[in-house]
Amino acid sequence: MIRIENVSKQNGHQILFIEASASLLKGEKAGLVGPNGAGKTTLFRMMTGREAPDEGQIGVDRGVTIGFFSQDVGEMAGRSAVAEVMDGAGPISGVAAELKAVEAALADPERLDEMDALIERYGEVQGRFEELGGYALEGRAREVLAGLNFSEEMMDGDVGALSGGWKMRVALARILLMRPDVMLLDEPSNHLDIESLIWLEQFLRGYDGALLMTSHDRAFMNRIVNKIVEIDGGSLTTYSGDYEFYEAQRAQAERQQQAQYERQQAMLAKEIKFIERFKARASHAAQVQSRVKKLEKIERVEPPRRRQTVLFEFQPAPRSGDDVVTLSAVHKGYGAKRIYEGLDFQLRRRERWCVMGVNGAGKSTLLKLVAGAATPDEGGVALGANVKMGYFAQHAMELLDGDRTVFQSLEDSFPQAGQGALRTLAGCFGFSGDDVEKKCRVLSGGEKARLVMAKMLFDPPNFLVLDEPTNHLDIATKEMLIQALSSYEGAMLFVSHDRHFLAALSNRVLELTPEGVHKYEGGYTEYVARTGQEAPGLRG
Structure with a gap:
């Protein structure tokens, strides 16, 4: 369906591809992998004709339709989420917009004199809408949005009022509703909660077109792809099998x-x-x-190109008391919405609790209460003896001083540390060579998350409170973090939608549901085995 033939491409001084070749055949579901900056997004842009290769060619079979989802969703406003999603389905969206306009005109008392003409036009437009399968399409659009966790209110409200993460879901829903012959999805798993991730997994497994996608979620990729295309050193190498198989084959x-x-x-x-x-x-x-x-x-054999992965090792943290944090009869609400009524919870030394719950269940609120970033309306939150907390929150990335470089930011936090120690720390979190001289304002979301994490873990706390720590991290950084935290001896309370991270690090599960709070001995893997579901929102 799509053939990449001897493609070379250079961006400025950076050579991305040198005579690279690969193909995507009918029905194949492939994962595109490679280090950050290797050219994954550029390849997508070349495949959709948004950029041209310097040399070589990209061939697309005649009549093949391509749907491309990227993180750059552009402006959205003035229409409902449903209308925005249906807009990707071609001429039907224009007919749907006219139908809505004529309906509004029919209800306008100032246009009574046009009523006969409007009724006639309404019949014509409605007939055309039915002919194009419009009512079925709207139903499918709502089904896709519901799968991505939209409420009815959000579906019908102005898409402009949504946050960036929800707008991305709208853009993704548009591609899924199109059901093109080929889907190119650049990080579709970003900004999705665990329930939406699992719904998307099932949708893509049932999709009969060809798929090429990037994702930093290895569990998500493993369950969908049957082929991996790797970008490395300017060339494309194809491996049969899922991500686990690719890793083994590559090693x-x-x-x-x-x-x-x-x-x-x-x-x-x-x-x-x-x-x-x-x-x-x-x-x-x-x-x-x-x-x-x-x-x-003699043709010289080159040594394998080694991916630079530096392991972060914790300095021993001071020992806390056995009781790390205790919540007693906690009540918390925002306006009329009650989050907790009489919550009791105790976390002890060496326990690693992952917090599960649907959107709005109060996962981040619990972490804020424990970290002191929010106060209960009633009840108490008490930290135990000698507890030294490290709190990773999403807003922490916004607090970085944009005018300071990565290295200066580390120096500001640890003025007593030597330059060598701070450079090693920066290297562990993916800042090598000139990267340490980057100003914080130009850092990507992933780079900011890594810098905040480096600052939090260098002088080790004995209690980690982590709110979606893996959101912007690539697979290699997640692996480094999992390895580092596996040997961490302190207590943990965390929220994550990454199932690999959950399974690797939790030894307790706290599940927040409308019926109450459930506590499970054993980690996420045992929780799934016991409940038969990967997330609370999937339980029927």
Whole structure:
């Protein structure tokens, strides 16, 4: 359906692709992977004709329709979310808009004199709307929006009033409703809660077109893709299988290449030693000449390109008392909405609670109460003896000073630390070389999250309160964080929609539901086994 043939592409001084080739065939569901800045978004833009390759070509079979979802959703305002979603379905959206306009005119008392003409026009437009399957389409649009967790009120309200994250869901819903022959999805799992993620997973598994997507959620990708296309060093390499299989295959290929490289290096060293030893002897001139020519013809094996992953290791945190935090008979509400009525909860040393609950259940509110960022209306929140807390909140990224560089920001937080220690810290969180000189204002969401996390973990707390810590992180950074937190000896209370993160780090589950609070011994994996559901909102 789509063929990428010997494509080369350069952005400024950065070479993204060198004679890269790959294909996407009918019915294939492929994951596109590679480090940040490798060219994943550029590849999508070339596949949709928004950018042209410098060399080579991208061929799309005749008549193939392509739907492209990117993080840059543009302006949306003045229409309902349903109308915005239906807009992607071609001419039907124009007919739907006219139908709404004629309905409004029919209800306008100042246009009574046009009533006959309006009724006639309404019949014509309604007939055309029915002919195009408009009523069924609106039903499907609402179904898709409901899957992405929109309430009826949000579906019918002005899309301009929605936050950026919800607008992204509208843009995604538009592509899903289109059901094009090929979907190109750039980070569709961003900004989705766990229930929406699982709904989208099921939708994409049932979609019969071809799919190419990026995602920082490995569990999400694993359940959908049957092929991985990797961008690395300017080339595209295709692996059959899901993300787990790709990781294993890539590691094996690296080991084989390393062994091949080492064997060749040993052979070359032996040959060079012989040449050096006998080059001055006339009796060995022919042999030396023969070996020199042989060396010139040998195709050199390159060592595998190693992805730079630096592991972060915690300094020992001071030991807290056994009781870390206790909530007693806590009441909390916002206006008329009651979040908690008489909540009792205790977290003890070495416990790692993940908090589950649908949107609006009070997950972030609980973390704010524990962290002291919010106060209960009634009841008490008490921290235990010697508790030193680290709180990661989404708004923490907005508090970074935009005029300071990454390195200056670390120095401001830790003036006593040596330059070497801070550079190592920066490297662990993905800031190597000149990256430490970037001003905070130009950092991406992921870079800001990594910097905030580096500042929080350097002088280690013994109690971590984390609100969606993985939201903007790529797979490699998440893996580093999971490995670091696996050996962390303090207590944790966290919210995340990343199931790999939940399963790897939790040993308790606190589930917030309209019927009350449920506590589960064992981590997220045991919770899923016990309840038969991956999230509270999926329970029928």
